[in-house]
Amino acid sequence: MPKATIDDVAKLAGVSIKTVSRVVNREPNVRESTRKRVEKAVAQLNYRPNQSARNLASHRSKLIGLVYDDPAAYESPSSGYIIRLQQGVLRACKENNYELLIHPCDMRDKDVSKQLRDLVEQVRPAGIVLAAPLSNLPGIVRAIESTGTPLVRLSPGTTRRGKYSVSTNDRDFSAEMTRHLASLGHTKIAFIKGNPAHKAVGHRFLGYRDGLEQSGLEFSERLVAQGDNSIRSGEECANKLLTRKDRPTAIFAANDDMAAGIMRVAVRLGIDVPGELSVAGCDDIALTRQIYPAMTTIRQPLAAMAEHAALALIRNGANTSRDLDPEVIPAELKIRESTGPAP
Amino acid sequence: MPKATIDDVAKLAGVSIKTVSRVVNREPNVRESTRKRVEKAVAQLNYRPNQSARNLASHRSKLIGLVYDDPAAYESPSSGYIIRLQQGVLRACKENNYELLIHPCDMRDKDVSKQLRDLVEQVRPAGIVLAAPLSNLPGIVRAIESTGTPLVRLSPGTTRRGKYSVSTNDRDFSAEMTRHLASLGHTKIAFIKGNPAHKAVGHRFLGYRDGLEQSGLEFSERLVAQGDNSIRSGEECANKLLTRKDRPTAIFAANDDMAAGIMRVAVRLGIDVPGELSVAGCDDIALTRQIYPAMTTIRQPLAAMAEHAALALIRNGANTSRDLDPEVIPAELKIRESTGPAP
DNA sequence: GTGAAAGCGCTAACAC
DNA sequence: GTGTTAGCGCTTTCAC
Numbered sequence A, B: 001m002p003k004a005t006i007d008d009v010a011k012l013a014g015v016s017i018k019t020v021s022r023v024v025n026r027e028p029n030v031r032e033s034t035r036k037r038v039e040k041a042v043a044q045l046n047y048r049p050n051q052s053a054r055n056l057a058s059h060r061s062k063l064i065g066l067v068y069d070d071p072a073a074y075e076s077p078s079s080g081y082i083i084r085l086q087q088g089v090l091r092a093c094k095e096n097n098y099e100l101l102i103h104p105c106d107m108r109d110k111d112v113s114k115q116l117r118d119l120v121e122q123v124r125p126a127g128i129v130l131a132a133p134l135s136n137l138p139g140i141v142r143a144i145e146s147t148g149t150p151l152v153r154l155s156p157g158t159t160r161r162g163k164y165s166v167s168t169n170d171r172d173f174s175a176e177m178t179r180h181l182a183s184l185g186h187t188k189i190a191f192i193k194g195n196p197a198h199k200a201v202g203h204r205f206l207g208y209r210d211g212l213e214q215s216g217l218e219f220s221e222r223l224v225a226q227g228d229n230s231i232r233s234g235e236e237c238a239n240k241l242l243t244r245k246d247r248p249t250a251i252f253a254a255n256d257d258m259a260a261g262i263m264r265v266a267v268r269l270g271i272d273v274p275g276e277l278s279v280a281g282c283d284d285i286a287l288t289r290q291i292y293p294a295m296t297t298i299r300q301p302l303a304a305m306a307e308h309a310a311l312a313l314i315r316n317g318a319n320t321s322r323d324l325d326p327e328v329i330p331a332e333l334k335i336r337e338s339t340g341p342a343p
Numbered sequence C: 001g002t003g004a005a006a007g008c009g010c011t012a013a014c015a016c
Numbered sequence D: 001g002t003g004t005t006a007g008c009g010c011t012t013t014c015a016c
Helices: A006-013 A017-024 A032-045 A051-058 A079-096 A112-123 A138-145 A170-183 A199-214 A231-242 A256-269 A302-319 B006-013 B017-024 B032-045 B051-058 B079-096 B112-123 B138-145 B170-183 B199-214 B231-242 B256-269 B302-319
Strands: A063-069 A099-105 A127-130 A151-154 A165-167 A189-193 A224-226 A250-253 A278-280 A297-299 A332-334 B063-069 B099-105 B127-130 B151-154 B165-167 B189-193 B224-226 B250-253 B278-280 B297-299 B332-334
Touching: A006 A017, A006 A032, A017 A032, A051 B051, A063 A079, A063 A112, A063 A302, A079 A099, A079 A302, A079 B079, A079 B099, A099 A112, A099 B079, A112 A138, A127 A138, A127 A302, A138 A151, A151 A302, A165 A302, A170 A189, A170 A199, A170 A250, A170 A278, A170 A297, A170 A332, A189 A199, A189 A231, A189 A256, A224 A231, A231 A250, A231 A256, A250 A256, A256 A278, B006 B017, B006 B032, B017 B032, B063 B079, B063 B112, B063 B302, B079 B099, B079 B302, B099 B112, B112 B138, B127 B138, B127 B302, B138 B151, B151 B302, B165 B302, B170 B189, B170 B199, B170 B250, B170 B278, B170 B297, B170 B332, B189 B199, B189 B231, B189 B256, B224 B231, B231 B250, B231 B256, B250 B256, B256 B278
Parallel strands: A063 A099, A063 A127, A127 A151, A151 A165, A189 A224, A189 A250, A250 A278, B063 B099, B063 B127, B127 B151, B151 B165, B189 B224, B189 B250, B250 B278
Antiparallel strands: A099 B099, A297 A332, B297 B332
């Protein structure tokens, strides 16, 4: 049978389409008996409002757009990052009958801004959740904002009162991890920096320095290596740090992939983890629990962040960015098997 | 400024809206000079067609829905699986200016069918890509098909001529992997079965038996353990298989997570991989390349499968399932460091 | 409380 | 080649 429309329902219930609309949208001012009658007709005809028609008439849709950078490598190691973002937004969507549109894009593309503008102007989602590191590019943010589409930035490098955004306290927790290592007796704690394009990763380095200071340890450039977030770069840095006589007894990497690289090198060099070397990462990707020894790391509340962002969009619509102050959701230390007392 | 509509463009270009529509949709029968004029007006007004209006008028949208089961565990190990599916569909979407809507759902839910029917009737995507294991549930398939929305099933347990679907040759490649292990001199090759709810995983066991037979090796129930696709179950099975005197020299697991469990146990038992034990998995998740030794596995062409499915939907629309025969995209053996000659 | 009428911004069918 | 006329199925506005 051809799909039932609002007219069919109205006819069957003996009311006007406006009344059907009221019932379907749970608007007030409908007599209880009328409501019942309409609901019966809806059930009988198996009526489902057509979203396209609603969107067109109301100028808004029930779609949340999730936009993130996709390294697009052959199964990027960031899949855990992306999945958790998606899960968060999905939780918010499910609760409110919204759907999720995902739109990865390539930061290095010259016309990301144009692409995104096309996306929002054509699809007209109810709002956009913009993940880091894209959320730190002013050009992109402006491109979306200029369309009037409500936008929430995740993990922004800069925040402003009265401008809603969601982030976590990278710096504090990196300091805490560093203090944790120091409290285990480590004095030579190395740090592997990540891709400088990621602001959050920069905050982690600052946290590392804070932690050293708070533990009364001296900072030394010799204990710092520059990676690029990849496993390979982790291996290279680990090779450099671990093959000299005065090697560190603990290495803290700005992300888990690089930390995994360290552990691979340790196995090859015959260095026992955590007996001779403690390794700590950052992100809590699945890998950290899949290997032996399981990796100590910092769990970012990615899903929670994404969920808060999406809920804010759903509940506040166009007012989302105004009025609300930035929100910070704390991360969590996950002490596992790869860290232990200094040798 | 208020968004430009097709009427604004028509007025500015001095043509009718139908002509603008023709130009925008690249339809034939427009004089070159007219086309130019319209294009200029479009650029000048920064006109973007409103998708909602298009959808409503044309009864179709530029959205592909990707539907899969989501174990929803705290960062499921299946994130690689999901990401690769998404990447495939996204490739098809990008090329054709479609957007991707993702809709994970819980197989165990009693009303998945209803949920999915609501989804397609409200959003009216141009088509649905349905991933395994959902694609093997007749109730779900019927629920979607009954709405008339074009549907392509991925990795279906059963295929039918003249009914398009996309799958891979699990059985053949499991046999090939088994033969590979046999060719390395292994005679005691164990197999860890996965979650019986996943048909593909059942095919892998059959392939294992094929491979044994083709290599002139005898099948023995003692060399088979039943896992459930999780790392933990891999550990339990490995413990069982590796702690008896007559232990196998090679273990082939129906997925990579269970294989990772085997390797964790091997490290703890002091069994060298691949010196004393060869380990092979299935799926080629990121982990296989993140650990040492890197894991030998079978790479399913998930992204390619998803891409073919989405392209079929985009290109053939409502005719997708008719006419086209099922498609099989071959998997690929990835021989890495975790397998070697029998001791 | 309820309904009539007027769009929303396009595409489709057909006339010219 | 190009334009005219009807919708698509809702929400909105405002009258009752």
